[in-house]
Amino acid sequence: MTAAAARRRPSLGRQKIEIRRIESEEARQVCFSKRRAGFFKKASELSILCSAEVAAVVFSPAGKAYSFGHPSVECLLDRFLSLPATGSGTGSASVVGELNRQYGELRAMVDAHKARRERAEKQRTARSWMDPEAEVGRMAAEELVALGTKLVALQGGVAARADQMLRDALLVGRRPTTTRAPPPFFHLPHF
């Protein structure tokens, strides 16, 4: 063997992983501990840097609960839960919940598509990205359609309706319906 091959590095360093459930019980627990710490640190930094109020609750697979809150978890959660149509029963809360539910799946699709796009870009030969004979190109296009459908439905439809419902329900008087179309993206603000 060569000298270069013989001198293995002490560690490969961080390797890229897919964002999917870690199968190994042990590895999952270790990852949970590390990422939970990082997650709470991010929460802390966000609240300090931006003077934002942040609450985070995490339930481990084993059922233990961990939390972070500034100013306090209970305070923020109570305020949040009392926000959307708690007394009028307009059903907007379920819409918002649905949006939140779709967030992970949606972002996963965006990331997956972006990754596939980059991979295709890296190994592309002479043929066009849209060439129907290019396997990678076809898959990317299919994903793009599915993604676009979901985005359109979410942005133009459900989100706008939810936004309108919340506006009507709470009669929040911001700017009097001027400039731009409904701003919502993935994180819909609950007014």
Next chain:
Amino acid sequence: MTAAAARRRPSLGRQKIEIRRIESEEARQVCFSKRRAGFFKKASELSILCSAEVAAVVFSPAGKAYSFGHPSVECLLDRFLSLPATGSGTGSASVVGELNRQYGELRAMVDAHKARRERAEKQRTARSWMDPEAEVGRMAAEELVALGTKLVALQGGVAARADQMLRDALLVGRRPTTTRAPPPFFHLPHF
């Protein structure tokens, strides 16, 4: 000027910042947008990778609320709020809240001390770290004392008492008081 000095880089890239309130209104808003996105992404990854249940609520300085939740924010928040002594009124909830309140400050102290320690390490000459004549060493030592005091109070005192109170209040039958001392660290699990 030299040729090397004349060829400025197109960007300095990311620069280190202190974790403290950003004074500039505009910069704070931009930072909020960026970090909020990163924060929710971390939440999503944590829930997917580790099969954990994660809820996060963020109030912007302007008062808008953003949320992420898997499976759903309301579900998790309700479950969390119903956890600690909701009916018996033991007061343990306030203890837990106090722990959460101290988290940010505590972690800030840890980070500050670690940073100072590393800085001292980098520029240390021949004198010992504990040398009372070394300015940096003295400051580090002072911080260490304050930190240690807080840690001892938190871990050995409040946290253990909170843990015991929660245990008694909820009569959770885990292992029958075997192996190790109270495990709590910064994030106290709410049983």
Next chain:
DNA sequence: TGAACTATGCTTAGTTT
């Protein structure tokens, strides 16, 4: 068992468009 380490992927502050 877990704390520490290493190297690399990821995040993001500052800049430009």
Next chain:
DNA sequence: GAAACTAAGCATAGTTC
């Protein structure tokens, strides 16, 4: 003034002790 870009700081997967 939002989006893209650049590069440096930071988080963390895999490994070692």
